[in-house]
Amino acid sequence: MAGIAPNNSGVDGAAFSGLKNRLLLPSWLTIGVLLVIPVLLMLVYSFLTKEFRGGVVWEFSIAAYDQFFLDRGLFGDEPVKIEWTYINIFIRSIVQAGLATFFCLLIGFPTAYYIATRPPSTRAFWLFMVTVPYWVNLLIRTVSMKFLIRDSGPLNQWLLQLGVISEPIHLINTNVAVQLGLFYSYLPFMVLPIYAAVERFDFALVEAAHDLYADRMTTLRRVLIPAVKPGIIAGCILVFVPSLGAFLAPDLLGGAKNFMIGSLIEEQFKGSAGNWPFGAAASMILLSLVLVVLMFYARNEARSRS
Amino acid sequence: MSAAGERIKSYPGFGLLAATCLVLLYAPLLVVMVYSFNDSPSITRWGGFSLTWYVDVFTGVEAGKFKVAAWNSITIALMATVASTLIATSAAIGMTRSGQWRGKSASFALINLPIMVPEIVTAVATLIFFSAIGFKTGYLSILLAHIVFCIPFAYLPIAARLQGVSSSYEEAAIDLYASRWQAFRFVLLPILLPGIISGALLAFIVSLDDFLITNFVKGAGVETLPTAIFGAVKQGIKPNIMAISTLMLLVSILFVTVSWWIGRIGEKADAPVSE
Amino acid sequence: MTEVSDIAVQLSNVKKQYGEAVALHDVSLTINDKEFFTLLGPSGCGKTTLLRIIAGFENVTAGSVFLHGKEIASLPANQRPVNTVFQQYSLFPHMSVEENVLFGLQMRKVPTSQASKRAKAMLELVQLENFASRLPSQLSGGQQQRVALARALAPEPEVLLLDEPLSALDLKLRQAMRIELKQIQEEAGITFIFVTHDQEEALTMSDRIAVMSAGNVQQIGTSHDIYDAPTNRFVADFIGESNLLDSEVVKIDGDRVQCLLPGGLHVSSTVSDNNSSIKPGTKGHLCIRPERLSVSNAADTNGNSLTGVVVRHIYLGTDTQLVVELTHGQTVQVRTQNSDQGLRLPAAGETVNLHIQSGGSRFLSA
Numbered sequence: 001m002a003g004i005a006p007n008n009s010g011v012d013g014a015a016f017s018g019l020k021n022r023l024l025l026p027s028w029l030t031i032g033v034l035l036v037i038p039v040l041l042m043l044v045y046s047f048l049t050k051e052f053r054g055g056v057v058w059e060f061s062i063a064a065y066d067q068f069f070l071d072r073g074l075f076g077d078e079p080v081k082i083e084w085t086y087i088n089i090f091i092r093s094i095v096q097a098g099l100a101t102f103f104c105l106l107i108g109f110p111t112a113y114y115i116a117t118r119p120p121s122t123r124a125f126w127l128f129m130v131t132v133p134y135w136v137n138l139l140i141r142t143v144s145m146k147f148l149i150r151d152s153g154p155l156n157q158w159l160l161q162l163g164v165i166s167e168p169i170h171l172i173n174t175n176v177a178v179q180l181g182l183f184y185s186y187l188p189f190m191v192l193p194i195y196a197a198v199e200r201f202d203f204a205l206v207e208a209a210h211d212l213y214a215d216r217m218t219t220l221r222r223v224l225i226p227a228v229k230p231g232i233i234a235g236c237i238l239v240f241v242p243s244l245g246a247f248l249a250p251d252l253l254g255g256a257k258n259f260m261i262g263s264l265i266e267e268q269f270k271g272s273a274g275n276w277p278f279g280a281a282a283s284m285i286l287l288s289l290v291l292v293v294l295m296f297y298a299r300n301e302a303r304s305r306s
Numbered sequence: 307m308s309a310a311g312e313r314i315k316s317y318p319g320f321g322l323l324a325a326t327c328l329v330l331l332y333a334p335l336l337v338v339m340v341y342s343f344n345d346s347p348s349i350t351r352w353g354g355f356s357l358t359w360y361v362d363v364f365t366g367v368e369a370g371k372f373k374v375a376a377w378n379s380i381t382i383a384l385m386a387t388v389a390s391t392l393i394a395t396s397a398a399i400g401m402t403r404s405g406q407w408r409g410k411s412a413s414f415a416l417i418n419l420p421i422m423v424p425e426i427v428t429a430v431a432t433l434i435f436f437s438a439i440g441f442k443t444g445y446l447s448i449l450l451a452h453i454v455f456c457i458p459f460a461y462l463p464i465a466a467r468l469q470g471v472s473s474s475y476e477e478a479a480i481d482l483y484a485s486r487w488q489a490f491r492f493v494l495l496p497i498l499l500p501g502i503i504s505g506a507l508l509a510f511i512v513s514l515d516d517f518l519i520t521n522f523v524k525g526a527g528v529e530t531l532p533t534a535i536f537g538a539v540k541q542g543i544k545p546n547i548m549a550i551s552t553l554m555l556l557v558s559i560l561f562v563t564v565s566w567w568i569g570r571i572g573e574k575a576d577a578p579v580s581e
Numbered sequence: 582m583t584e585v586s587d588i589a590v591q592l593s594n595v596k597k598q599y600g601e602a603v604a605l606h607d608v609s610l611t612i613n614d615k616e617f618f619t620l621l622g623p624s625g626c627g628k629t630t631l632l633r634i635i636a637g638f639e640n641v642t643a644g645s646v647f648l649h650g651k652e653i654a655s656l657p658a659n660q661r662p663v664n665t666v667f668q669q670y671s672l673f674p675h676m677s678v679e680e681n682v683l684f685g686l687q688m689r690k691v692p693t694s695q696a697s698k699r700a701k702a703m704l705e706l707v708q709l710e711n712f713a714s715r716l717p718s719q720l721s722g723g724q725q726q727r728v729a730l731a732r733a734l735a736p737e738p739e740v741l742l743l744d745e746p747l748s749a750l751d752l753k754l755r756q757a758m759r760i761e762l763k764q765i766q767e768e769a770g771i772t773f774i775f776v777t778h779d780q781e782e783a784l785t786m787s788d789r790i791a792v793m794s795a796g797n798v799q800q801i802g803t804s805h806d807i808y809d810a811p812t813n814r815f816v817a818d819f820i821g822e823s824n825l826l827d828s829e830v831v832k833i834d835g836d837r838v839q840c841l842l843p844g845g846l847h848v849s850s851t852v853s854d855n856n857s858s859i860k861p862g863t864k865g866h867l868c869i870r871p872e873r874l875s876v877s878n879a880a881d882t883n884g885n886s887l888t889g890v891v892v893r894h895i896y897l898g899t900d901t902q903l904v905v906e907l908t909h910g911q912t913v914q915v916r917t918q919n920s921d922q923g924l925r926l927p928a929a930g931e932t933v934n935l936h937i938q939s940g941g942s943r944f945l946s947a
């Protein structure tokens with residue numbers, strides 16, 4: 001009898017494997033209803049007609065994408081050209097995020113390496129010091145940066161007093177300030193994954209490389225960096241993705257002239273523009289960009305694992 | 307490790323860059339901290355040490371606004387933490403204790419979706435969702451949105467800890483006549499606790515920290531601390547903002563220290579068995 | 582024939598599949614009450630799966646499991662009166678030694694006073710009564726192993742399952758624990774089912790052993806049976822060292838067979854009892870243990886001997902091992918005790934005759 005259908009007894013595997021679906025259901029439901037459905041709805045909204053005081057009219061329209069990519073003149077009767085305004089904002093965002101990633105890597109890699117090669121006692125201190133800013137409110141950090149680099153802020157005052165400069169450096173409301181803000185916001189995101197990778201690295205390999213006549217730089221390039229590459233890539237993604245959609249740094253440090261995607265989108269919902277379908281379309285384009293980056297990452301991961 | 311071994315590991319200049327990194331990370335925070343004790347109402351000139359602005363935070367004209375905002379922030383963060391930690395713990399057990407199955411990586415991606423989708427996109431999508439279903443934006447909509455993006459932050463440390471805990475502990479409990487609930491309550495939960503606490507701390511701080519999503523779904527009249535600070539900063543940085551910032555900074559440092567300490571205890575408990 | 586009440590565990594036609602992969606093909610076993618029964622085999626042979634099926638951690642794909650005559654395949658693990666000593670002990674790290682031992686009793690709702698009495702008795706049994714309030718992390722590996730044993734024994738299981746419990750210990754401790762385990766089993770008077778890949782462990786402790794490979798039981802028998810009378814090539818090769826020489830049956834001679842070796846040599850050999858299919862012409866292997874070959878310089882006359890050249894002479898302390906290349910090219914190992922002072926062992930390059938001791942060879946059909 002038991003030989004026929006013993007599989008219904010529910011004793012298989014470890015203690016909780018039989019409860020898999022019930023254990024996962026709350027997370028699936030919460031994220032499914034409150035994130036996946038909203039994103040799909042956002043896709044739908046990007047194809048609807050805008051209502052002037054925010055919101056939408058339920059009529060199919062590709063006006064949002066049309067407005068994003070094409071310039072039909074003020075009254076819509078001129079020959080169609082490519083509309084560069086929004087594309088430029090996207091390009092600027094990608095460049096800013098790319099630069100932020102580059103600078104974070106430039107400082108973050110040596111820092112992570114330095115921390116990982118400290119003796120355990122001081123290593124904990126360094127790690128603690130790098131972790132604290134990661135936990136500090138991003139808004140407060142951005143506001144602090146704004147305070148520091150204002151034309152009449154402490155940085156300019158000190159530099160003037162020290163005689164390094166004769167008049168204040170104008171940083172605020174420039175692309176440089178935005179870059180500084182992004183770099184500062186996401187630097188810990190670069191350090192931590194690289195640290196984790198270097199910490200697992202087997203330093204006997206460095207000794208082996210030196211034993212085989214490699215010099216310091218060759219060892220770094222040929223042995224260490226390939227080994228910690230997954231950490232470097234993870235760090236770059238963790239800096240690039242949030243930088244791309246950042247709102248606070250460009251808004252507080254960049255001002256109106258240095259718009260990035262985040263501000264453009266925010267403007268459509270909270271600001272004066274009030275064009276929901278256009279905001280939804282811009283969000284979809286941003287999301288697609290991020291998905292491309294993540295897919296590239298996932299493919300890379302899969303390849304390095306096999 | 308021998309001196310020679312240390313020498314080939316180190317690269318000249320890396321120490322300097324690491325120090326620069328710390329200076330860059332801390333300089334703005336320290337400057338704001340120092341200026342929060344400035345006696346002068348001008349934020350530019352130093353007028354001597356004073357606690358004026360801290361008193362102002364609690365009793366000044368804007369005190370009422372910030373108190374309500376702080377209360378909203380804390381209650382939302384607490385509730386979002388409890389809900390997301392429960393959901394994340396359950397999900398982590400479901401994921402790490404179920405072997406291989408079709409759709410497992412999709413499930414992993416779904417649970418971590420909130421950290422993969424850019425915050426601004428989540429904000430837009432959530433606002434559209436609430437608007438489309440006619441859900442009145444306000445306190446409750448903020449809470450729901452916070453629960454969602456806190457889930458992966460709570461999930462990751464819990465799942466990491468679970469992966470390091472052999473499932474034979476639960477099996478041993480079941481083998482000794484415990485029900486599944488008893489196996490969880492008396493065996494798995496105490497072992498998991500450090501992971502659950504760091505997950506909860508992370509969720510709490512992330513909720514407390516959030517500006518962008520909150521700003522989209524808060525509706526009129528409901529403020530959290532970050533949205534209130536942002537609104538105030540838009541009118542220019544005033545010294546009371548620096549005092550509030552310093553206070554929040556201290557809260558963050560307290561949290562890191564606590565989570566650090568708990569992590570240490572967890573590590574000690576896991577210390578390899580001496581033969 | 583044993584009666585039903587004397588049978589602790591019976592498995593009939595148990596199959597286990599994980600998707601396409603077959604872990605157990607068709608296993609039938611009977612384990613007697615109060616027996617020390619060992620499942621022995623290389624890793625991946627299905628022995629642990631079998632143990633987990635008895636414990637209730639895995640379902641069978643087909644077949645039934647009986648515990649003292651009752652079918653238990655559908656009984657969840659936490660209702661089976663069997664307990665397990667896990668490979669890594671899996672002592673609850675946040676509970677003291679005593680709390681660990683009490684756990685099963687508490688789950689079974691044994692009254693407190695009775696439970697603590699039982700826990701104390703168990704700790705005395707494993708000689709850890711002075712360590713009751715320690716945490717597992719404060720104990721040595723050997724002590725942890727005893728706590729795991731006490732914890733599993735405390736609820737008075739009908740059968741105790743042990744999953745390679747000695748594998749994490751160092752050699753000296755492992756050897757001491759073998760004897761101790763056997764003593765505890767006899768004292769407690771319950772059935773032990775012991776899983777190991779270590780044949781020495783299996784041979785020293787077990788009443789009976791089931792040798793497993795690739796999801797099948799290859800042979801069941803006492804230590805003696807398994808070592809001296811292997812029924813197939815796998816068992817002969819897996820247990821101890823064996824010289825396996827290609828051979829063919831020429832003549833059946835009562836309970837013995839005449840075998841032909843490639844070099845044209847004839848050897849008389851025993852054969853396993855259940856090999857009724859053997860007839861003249863059957864091909865197989867002649868299994869000879871290295872210690873059942875003795876070196877003699879003079880040519881042997883009774884026919885049961887091999888000739889070859891010593892290739893290697895290896896001194897091993899108590900023994901000396903010779904590697905001898907036979908005239909037809911196969912090599913055999915010979916082991917001789919060094920206690921025999923008078924005997925001069927041949928050096929490499931010398932030609933030797935190897936005498937097969939009586940009953941020292943066994944024909945195994947391929």
